[in-house]
Amino acid sequence: MAETALITGSYGGLGTCFVKLHAGRGGDLILVGRSRERLEAQAMETADKYGVTVHTIAVDLSGPEAAQTIYDTCKENGWLPDVIINNAGFGGQGDFARERTMEQDLSMIAVNIETPTRILKLFLKDMIQRGSGRVLNVSSTAATMPGPLQAVYYATKSYVTSWSNALWRELQGTGVTVTALMPGAMQTGFANAGGLSDTKLFANAVKPDDVAKAGYEGMLKGELNVTAGLPGWQKPMMALAPMFPKKTMLNFVYNQQVAGSAKK
Numbered sequence: 001m002a003e004t005a006l007i008t009g010s011y012g013g014l015g016t017c018f019v020k021l022h023a024g025r026g027g028d029l030i031l032v033g034r035s036r037e038r039l040e041a042q043a044m045e046t047a048d049k050y051g052v053t054v055h056t057i058a059v060d061l062s063g064p065e066a067a068q069t070i071y072d073t074c075k076e077n078g079w080l081p082d083v084i085i086n087n088a089g090f091g092g093q094g095d096f097a098r099e100r101t102m103e104q105d106l107s108m109i110a111v112n113i114e115t116p117t118r119i120l121k122l123f124l125k126d127m128i129q130r131g132s133g134r135v136l137n138v139s140s141t142a143a144t145m146p147g148p149l150q151a152v153y154y155a156t157k158s159y160v161t162s163w164s165n166a167l168w169r170e171l172q173g174t175g176v177t178v179t180a181l182m183p184g185a186m187q188t189g190f191a192n193a194g195g196l197s198d199t200k201l202f203a204n205a206v207k208p209d210d211v212a213k214a215g216y217e218g219m220l221k222g223e224l225n226v227t228a229g230l231p232g233w234q235k236p237m238m239a240l241a242p243m244f245p246k247k248t249m250l251n252f253v254y255n256q257q258v259a260g261s262a263k264k
């Protein structure tokens, strides 16, 4: 029987790449997202093109009951995910105190942190019992530094990497692994959704295909972290970042994320 992957945010830029990669290997899918229409269109297209079985679960991942709904739907239907890719997530440009609303930042924490945490709380026990499973948590290079003008987003991704790495160690010897994927800026729906399209940060954004491939392959190997999608100068910059004076780094990240900074 083909391995089944549960992928959240499946019809987004990076999610679509994961779906194609997994279906391309003959794997079945459980697609999770909040637009039933988009999920069903993606399911039909994927099943037709790759000849795999594709299920869908339409749920808003910002709700506290979302993970339980996903788990219960899988149990009731006998769908067993061998692979879980916690991919859904969003950012958002703006000053924490003066621009971003309570609702915007708390729903970001729910989608980026709370729901993935609940999903693994529910599914990992079953994977451990079966003695096998692969998890990919989509974090970001934002995890490695604070992010003025995206203060909450960077902090959510810091949680994702820290939490994933701790689980990687706790799961040793179980047959289950958790990998964190840390992409740089990519050409997906992310920049538009977060009001970041006109910032310097996205001036050199890369296509998501190679990032997804590196993450997916790293996950299959049970790697700890996969960093991908950093063009040119950003690679050494990221490696040296911990050595820069903190205040210089904060100014740099702030300037990269000022609205309209791409044109300056």
Ligand SMILES: NC(=O)c1ccc[n+]([C@@H]2O[C@H](COP(=O)([O-])OP(=O)(O)OC[C@H]3O[C@@H](n4cnc5c(N)ncnc54)[C@H](OP(=O)(O)O)[C@@H]3O)[C@@H](O)[C@H]2O)c1
Pocket (backbone or CB within 6 Å): 008, 009, 010, 011, 012, 013, 014, 015, 032, 033, 034, 035, 059, 060, 061, 062, 087, 088, 089, 090, 091, 111, 138, 139, 140, 141, 182, 183, 184, 185, 186, 187, 188, 189, 190, 191, 193
């Ligand atoms: N693009 C980048 O530069 C970048 C860099 C580093 C890390 N990442 C991470 O990569 C992951 C994938 O993002 P992407 O770049 O592919 O962006 P994207 O194209 O905007 O895709 C994000 C996906 O998450 C879904 N989503 C957001 N809020 C949701 C909610 N409340 N309920 C259900 N689904 C929800 C979106 O669905 P809707 O369209 O229905 O909202 C979409 O399918 C995210 O975790 C992001 O933080 C992105």
